[in-house]
Amino acid sequence: MASDVAAAIARAHREEWARVVAGLTRRFRDLDLAEEMAAEAFAIAVERWPSDGVPPNPGAWITTTANRKAIDRLRREARRDELHQEAFMLSDDSPAEDVGVVEDDRLRLIFTCCHPTLSMEARVALTLRIVGGLTVAEVARAFLVQETTMGQRLTRAKAKIAAARIPFRVPEREDLAARAAGVLAVLYLIFNEGYLASGEASDPLRPDLTGEAIRLTRLVRGLLPTGSAERAEATGLLALMLLTEARAEARVSADGELVRLDEQDRGAWDRALIDEGLSLVHERMDAAARDAGALGRYQLLSAINAVHASAPAPGDTDWSRIVALYGQLERIDPNPLITLNRAIAVSELASPRVGLALLERLTVPLDGHHAFHATRAELLARIDRPADAIAAFDRAIALASNTAEVAHLIRRRDGLAASTTGEPT
Template sequence: MSSDVAAAISRTHREEWARIVAGLARRYDDLDIAEETAAEAFATAVARWPSDGIPPNPGAWITTTASRKAIDRLRREARRDELHQEAFMLADDSPAEAVGAVEDDRLRLVFTCCHPALSMEARVALTLRIVGGLTVTEIAHAFLVQETTMGQRLTRAKAKIKAARIPYRVPEQEDLPERVAGVLAVLYLIFNEGYLATGPDSDPLRPDLTGEAIRLTRLVRDLLPAGSGERAEATGLLALMLLTEARAPARVSPYGELVRLDEQDRGAWDRALIEEGLALVRERPDEVAVAGRYQLLSAINAVHVAAAGPRETDWSRIVALYGELERVDPSPVVTLNRAIAVSEFDSPEAGLAMVERLADALAGHHAFHTTRAELLRRVGRPSDAREAYDRAIELAGNTAEVAHLIRRRGQLAASPNGESA
């Protein structure tokens, strides 16, 4: 297969997968058929495009091929006395009837995958697979489970959707508030997967996933009534995504290594995204007395991007915001991030003391070992820092992050106290 054909198939999968699967799911009302026939259509493209050439509209070609395969499958599975009626229904090309509160196939698919009848883990995994197009291997790596375990989890989730007759639609307006928290959580996880992909063979950054998460978050936000806490949280999540995405151009070096925030070229940041994100952070309505998780996270990011440089960062404000976040959404990861802020505002010794208390809770979390390694080197304990880097490298799932950690570990020999020259 030529490099041009391989690139075209890869690009089409990256850009069109969610739209194709969503359209098939709407038409045939079956996630298994939608996913499997889309995958079969891409396999057909691999076999035929090298000899037939790349079609003028690759996405349409995949959609048509997948639809034909779906029809063939349904006809094979249909009972004999249903064949004529089924053929009539499948041949009906009239526009789809409006379903739910907004006309967007991919958003309907997100709400289907995020139905409260499914566990949160199943919602995230299913959305990453069906909407994000990640492989089972990539999702298993993100969840730190075996590939067979993840495959079974996905199969059970789709079977539950079919057995429970979970509708393929955006909920009605009155049902949105109780559903939106789960959807926002899943969209944030999809964004994070795109911003620091976990697959060992993945590109470090996946703008297709971050872009889709941003697009869908905009749609969810538009669904919610102004002044509501749910809309404020959706606004906070959108601001968080935009402020984070703005830094993507400076996040990976030309050599494929992760670049820390304090080392990034701030001139490379996307100012338009930053301005939009900052405007959303300032949009908090008076009716919402207590800021939620995403509002606080976006406010923290706003402090970072508003600073002219690392030295000008208002760490006291960040420490305070993480303190609020611990009250609203307590977790060891939040405390870990507050410890980082404390190490900058107070001292690395104070931050390290907080980090050490999280050892049991975050033993399998690579960010814990990375943070601990950085603080150990700052307090002059290079041998302990090296061991922490080793563990962080072992647990990290992103090639750019691994490259960064290897470089930082190598710098420990550059000076007696463990700091690089």
């Protein structure tokens, strides 16, 4: 397959997957069918586009093919008489069923996947798979579980949606609060996949996912009642996304290597996104101070990112503020990855040895996570334990999948090895 055709198919999958699945779900009311037919349409594209050429509108071609395959499937399955009849809506000029005030199929699909009858874990995993277009392996990595385990969870979640006949719609205002936490968690993880894409063949960054997560978070925030705790968290999440996305242009070097925060060209950061994000953070912090209310997870994370975004240079970073914010975050959301980040902040505020002591407590829960070993390697190098640092870098490289991150880790390891032996880098 020519590289340009392969790139066109990959781009169409990134940009169109969620829209195609959402449209099929709206029409046929069958999530399994929607996912299967979307996948089949892309498989057909892999077969035909190399010889037929990439169509002028790849998304429309995929949509049409998926719809036709769905109709063919339903025609073959007489037991689905009701859905079979619905399939002929393709040529039906009658008004479509009212599915809510928000005209966005992908948002409705998120709310379908985040129905409260599903466990929180199932809601997040299913939406990452169906809406985010992540593979089962990528979703499994996000949850730190085996791929087979995640595959079983996804199958059970889709079966439950079908059995419960969960509607494809944005819920009424009084039902939004019950769904908000799961929806925000999904959007956050979709954004994270775009921010640092998993999968060895993927681009290091996926702006299609980060952009979509930001767009949908804006929509969700607008649906939630002003002054509610749910809207406050949505505001925090939106601020977090904007402040993180602002650094996108500076995060990968020209030769495809990840650039650490302290090494980034801050002049390349998007000031418009930073200003909007800081405005939202200050709005939430001011409101929390007035109401003496506790800040939620996303509000605290956005406040941490605001400290970084406000520092003109790495040396101006207020690490004491960051350590304090991570301490608050640990109290409301005990999580080894949060503790990992607090250890990094402590190493900057106090010393690498103190940070390393905190980090070593996470060996069991994070042994399979590349960020743990990469952080450990950096701290070991700073306290002059090069052999241990190189071993930790090797472990991090073996676990990492993002191409830009792997390139960065290899350079750091090789540079440390060269400095230890006295060889030129």
